Amino acid sequence: MMLSIKNLTANVDGKEILKGINLDIKAGEVHAIMGPNGSGKSTLAHILSGRDGYEVTGGEIHYKGQDLLSLETEERAQQGIFLAMQYPVELPGVNNMTFLRESMNAIRRSRGEEEIDAVSFMKLVREKADSVKLDQKLLKRSVNAGFSGGEKKRNEILQMVMLEPYLAILDETDSGLDIDALRTVSDGVNLLRSPERSMIVVTHYQRLLEYIEPDHVHVLSDGRIIRSGGKELALELEARGYGWLLEEAAA
Amino acid sequence: MGLPNTEMEDFVESEYAQGFVTEIESDTLPPGLDEAVIRTISERKGEPPWMLEKRLTAYRHWLTMREPSWAEVRHPPIDFQTISYYSSPKKKPLLDNLDQVDPELLATYEKLGIPIDEQKALAGVAVDAVFDSVSVATTFRESLAEAGVIFCSMSEAIREYPELVKQYLGSVVPHKDNFFAALNSAVFSDGTFVYIPKDVKCPMELSTYFRINEANTGQFERTLIIAEERSHVSYLEGCTAPMRDENQLHAAVVELVALEDARIKYSTVQNWYPGDNEGRGGIYNFVTKRGDCRGDRSHISWTQVETGSAVTWKYPSCILRGKDTVGEFYSVAVTKGMQQADTGTKMIHIGENSRSTIVSKGISAMHGSNAYRGLVRVAAKAENARNHTQCDSLLIGDRCAAHTFPYIEVKNPTAQVEHEATTSKVSEDQLFYCRQRGLSEEDAVSMIINGFCKEVFNELPMEFAVEAQKLLAVSLEGAVG
Numbered sequence A: 001m002m003l004s005i006k007n008l009t010a011n012v013d014g015k016e017i018l019k020g021i022n023l024d025i026k027a028g029e030v031h032a033i034m035g036p037n038g039s040g041k042s043t044l045a046h047i048l049s050g051r052d053g054y055e056v057t058g059g060e061i062h063y064k065g066q067d068l069l070s071l072e073t074e075e076r077a078q079q080g081i082f083l084a085m086q087y088p089v090e091l092p093g094v095n096n097m098t099f100l101r102e103s104m105n106a107i108r109r110s111r112g113e114e115e116i117d118a119v120s121f122m123k124l125v126r127e128k129a130d131s132v133k134l135d136q137k138l139l140k141r142s143v144n145a146g147f148s149g150g151e152k153k154r155n156e157i158l159q160m161v162m163l164e165p166y167l168a169i170l171d172e173t174d175s176g177l178d179i180d181a182l183r184t185v186s187d188g189v190n191l192l193r194s195p196e197r198s199m200i201v202v203t204h205y206q207r208l209l210e211y212i213e214p215d216h217v218h219v220l221s222d223g224r225i226i227r228s229g230g231k232e233l234a235l236e237l238e239a240r241g242y243g244w245l246l247e248e249a250a251a
Numbered sequence B: 001m002g003l004p005n006t007e008m009e010d011f012v013e014s015e016y017a018q019g020f021v022t023e024i025e026s027d028t029l030p031p032g033l034d035e036a037v038i039r040t041i042s043e044r045k046g047e048p049p050w051m052l053e054k055r056l057t058a059y060r061h062w063l064t065m066r067e068p069s070w071a072e073v074r075h076p077p078i079d080f081q082t083i084s085y086y087s088s089p090k091k092k093p094l095l096d097n098l099d100q101v102d103p104e105l106l107a108t109y110e111k112l113g114i115p116i117d118e119q120k121a122l123a124g125v126a127v128d129a130v131f132d133s134v135s136v137a138t139t140f141r142e143s144l145a146e147a148g149v150i151f152c153s154m155s156e157a158i159r160e161y162p163e164l165v166k167q168y169l170g171s172v173v174p175h176k177d178n179f180f181a182a183l184n185s186a187v188f189s190d191g192t193f194v195y196i197p198k199d200v201k202c203p204m205e206l207s208t209y210f211r212i213n214e215a216n217t218g219q220f221e222r223t224l225i226i227a228e229e230r231s232h233v234s235y236l237e238g239c240t241a242p243m244r245d246e247n248q249l250h251a252a253v254v255e256l257v258a259l260e261d262a263r264i265k266y267s268t269v270q271n272w273y274p275g276d277n278e279g280r281g282g283i284y285n286f287v288t289k290r291g292d293c294r295g296d297r298s299h300i301s302w303t304q305v306e307t308g309s310a311v312t313w314k315y316p317s318c319i320l321r322g323k324d325t326v327g328e329f330y331s332v333a334v335t336k337g338m339q340q341a342d343t344g345t346k347m348i349h350i351g352e353n354s355r356s357t358i359v360s361k362g363i364s365a366m367h368g369s370n371a372y373r374g375l376v377r378v379a380a381k382a383e384n385a386r387n388h389t390q391c392d393s394l395l396i397g398d399r400c401a402a403h404t405f406p407y408i409e410v411k412n413p414t415a416q417v418e419h420e421a422t423t424s425k426v427s428e429d430q431l432f433y434c435r436q437r438g439l440s441e442e443d444a445v446s447m448i449i450n451g452f453c454k455e456v457f458n459e460l461p462m463e464f465a466v467e468a469q470k471l472l473a474v475s476l477e478g479a480v481g
């Protein structure tokens, strides 16, 4: 099992946001999480990656057999958890390539591996930037500073394909992307798909799931998973909206 | 969800790694200041009568002046009678041999990581270490002498090169200039003298490490650098001081003179004891630094990285007197705990086509307060003067402060003066982003801060840029997480 979440409850500012989440993800699986705004999707993504400011009030999370909640944010990253953020952060003055290399090397060091040398890194980053159609010029700029929305998302995907995580979480990476960018993002994800990797794809729209075929689809509403199913669930949601599901859940 | 302040602050709260005191017997004058003290200083230093006269003139003028109160800093009044104005290590070592230097002293430098050793020598840096008030070690004098460069202590220059000293000392910062300059002119202890002859490119970086060691000993350094026509010199000043409970006063004066086509680059890395987090102890640093681009096409560049001192009041300035002269000021100032810094620069455009660039980066953490005060003055005769000012503040946590006070006085309509200012925060978002990519919080902070300071670090000589980055990392260690 890659990830196992049991009865997870969590507060933000004293308010209960997650109200008992259960989710099992096997290695090699892609899970889509859908649901209305404010239902707790980003909260879940942040708790999995160890962001401060969330109070876990109950339940457990196991990642590759370990107690995830006892790990620091950077330890989780070093052990292969990657979060492509809904709102990628700007780091003015920090060179995009330097950042990526420091990141790669921090992860390698933590695993007792050799740091990547400058030449191999440059070769790799150029190649991967092309594969996600990120303008090479952006590699030399500061991390995300002044990037367009689409460029920021491509940069997240570049980082993801470079770091080759075991569990990738994409938080609304598709929002605000045109069809072309959407395709590139999906290509990046599909490229990484492999039997030893799992993904959680948080999205609002069924559209993305045309390109990334999920093994499972979950609907999150008001801090609970109210329905799980196969990829046909996404199509049904597309056709009927969330309303009927919410009513069913309330009944 | 605001910034997790307590964590941020833990990161800032690193102990001052250089707070230790060297046990060396000192020959220290009792506290107090009057004409007799000034005569004693001059006598102990074996100065000629004209120097004593200069000191006394400055002292008499100082008595008529009052301490400035307009800087954006607060501190208890300084009682100038409780300060001792002279201190020198008793066992004076021979200057030509490091082996004869007091081992305790060398050990102190060692702990500070001051490279007064062969490594630095190999890196091509001549070190003139000032311990309290007297120079104790000088290296590379010979190869400099071959190039005709004079690099010695101010005391020595007064004895050996009186004509140069008479001509230039006080010609950029006259004793009447301000309260602290007057005080310095009266009681200055020692300092560095540099003279670069015509057409000489100084073959190495010159560097001086200052250090304040005696309790209650004011430091009144005096530095004079003269670059003759078409000469070049790059000079680095680095400072650290051990931990003390009483505030120590530092009032240095630095004068730079650049003649036609000369270039002077003056870099400072300053790491004095800033006081504890309640604001006790720490150094009061009131410095007058000024460069005079006297000759046409001369170029003076100030670069400073300031992480120390309880109170800093300092405005390295350029007088752009010649035609086509260039003045530059690149600064990083860090304030944390209860530190206060009021720094900036003055660019005085007098010559035609004179150009100046100001890049100021202020970092405030915890209760630190950082003020940038910059004056750009364009005189009526200065046709086509240009200035660009970039003034950026970075806040860590939300209890610190940054202020910007640009003063612009333009008397010539052809002038172009631009001012840009930004304020940003090291946000919880940024730290999370970096940590999510596998970086430790400390590495993240130092990466963000180095990014913020990059334009300034780029101006430092290579080996010192690395030192400056480390210094910044050390001084903000524990600032977060």
Ligand SMILES: Nc1ncnc2c1ncn2[C@@H]1O[C@H](COP(=O)(O)OP(=O)(O)O)[C@@H](O)[C@H]1O
Pocket (backbone or CB within 6 Å): A012, A013, A017, A035, A036, A037, A038, A039, A040, A041, A042, A043, A044, B001
């Ligand atoms: N930092 C925060 N402070 C206060 N409330 C928050 C914070 N982050 C999220 N919330 C609240 O938690 C709920 C879930 O938000 P979020 O996880 O961002 O939802 P989603 O990603 O599904 O749109 C919302 O009601 C939101 O207002």
Ligand SMILES: [Mg+2]
Pocket (backbone or CB within 6 Å): A041, A042, A043, A086, A171, A172
């Ligand atoms: Mg969200």
